[in-house]
Amino acid sequence: MRTEIGAVAMRLFLEQGFDATTMEQIAHEAGISRRSLFRYFGTKEDIVLGNLVEAGLAVRDALEARPASEPPWEALRAAFESLALDPEYSPERTLAISKMLYGTPSLRAGHLEKQLRWQELLVPNIQVRLGVATGDAPDPRAQAIVACALTCLAVANETWTRCDGEADLAQLFDQAVAAVRG
Amino acid sequence: MRTEIGAVAMRLFLEQGFDATTMEQIAHEAGISRRSLFRYFGTKEDIVLGNLVEAGLAVRDALEARPASEPPWEALRAAFESLALDPEYSPERTLAISKMLYGTPSLRAGHLEKQLRWQELLVPNIQVRLGVATGDAPDPRAQAIVACALTCLAVANETWTRCDGEADLAQLFDQAVAAVRG
């Protein structure tokens, strides 16, 4: 049900833009009331960004599946790469969504926040790899590593989107990391 | 005038929280109409985040004042450090604002966006330092470096805020960079 509504909404978003699509229109198109739509998705942004938090969980799982002896950057790279294998999204669709994401201010902000949530998800594992006890106070070093890895991924993603998906995402990521750590 | 209104608004924000303060209340307290308030600040977030884009310009100027031969990371570090010398904000006030920033979702998002604008501001200079011609297509390597430096600054800032300003910000930044590039 949620999935179906989300599909309707995404179609409208891609057709006529995020801001130009009202919640009322989505509700009408999906055959439910506005109030019910807000029950399925608490926020308009949630419709677009909801799947991204699930993706974050997948990345975390992939990260935890890597051998504990693997250094942080390699493990993170491998975890990110597993994301690209997800057959859920076709490249064209991903590209269309990405363009909308970068072109809509409110979505861009939400997208950035997603990065923060991914960060919280991944830090504990990296903390272990650094040999730090997993206390309640997160280690700034682990946070810095995860945050910068995500930043490199974001830069790679933006470059990939800008050139209409012509380049190889993994390669762009490696270039970004090399520039930062070189 | 804008400054005065901003001061009134910031006082209310810090007293009773960002979300709990309505634009109407700010307008009333500042002795102007709600409509005029929206003319001074197009968005509620702008009241809080407006000064931050000015700070971005200051960082850019400080970066461009560094010798061209200085490597990117050192130049960025020095540029960031010049920000801490600004006597505009007392530590307590900065701490209070930071806590509000991290504690309010919508502000956190805007804060992240500020980082993107800083990135755009600083990339051209770093691009020059890397020996790349300043064309219209930004170099992904320069973007990655600037973005990660800003990310390290953000991590340092968050850690600094979390420990109530006890630690030294510059030192936290250096630790973050060391963890990432080490």
Added chain:
DNA sequence: ACGCTTATGGCACCAAGTGTCAAGACGGTA
């Protein structure tokens, strides 16, 4: 058939923004 829970819809409401228009304030000119 009786209750219980849960999803749904309708309604009123709040607050952030935006467009529009009329009324003043200000400065230059005759």
Added chain:
DNA sequence: TACCGTCTTGACACTTGGTGCCATAAGCGT
């Protein structure tokens, strides 16, 4: 002083995202 164009301000209406509240079903076990 009187006149005129420009800019600022305020008032009003309106759209839209989001929330609280309550009535109404729909399902289900007894």
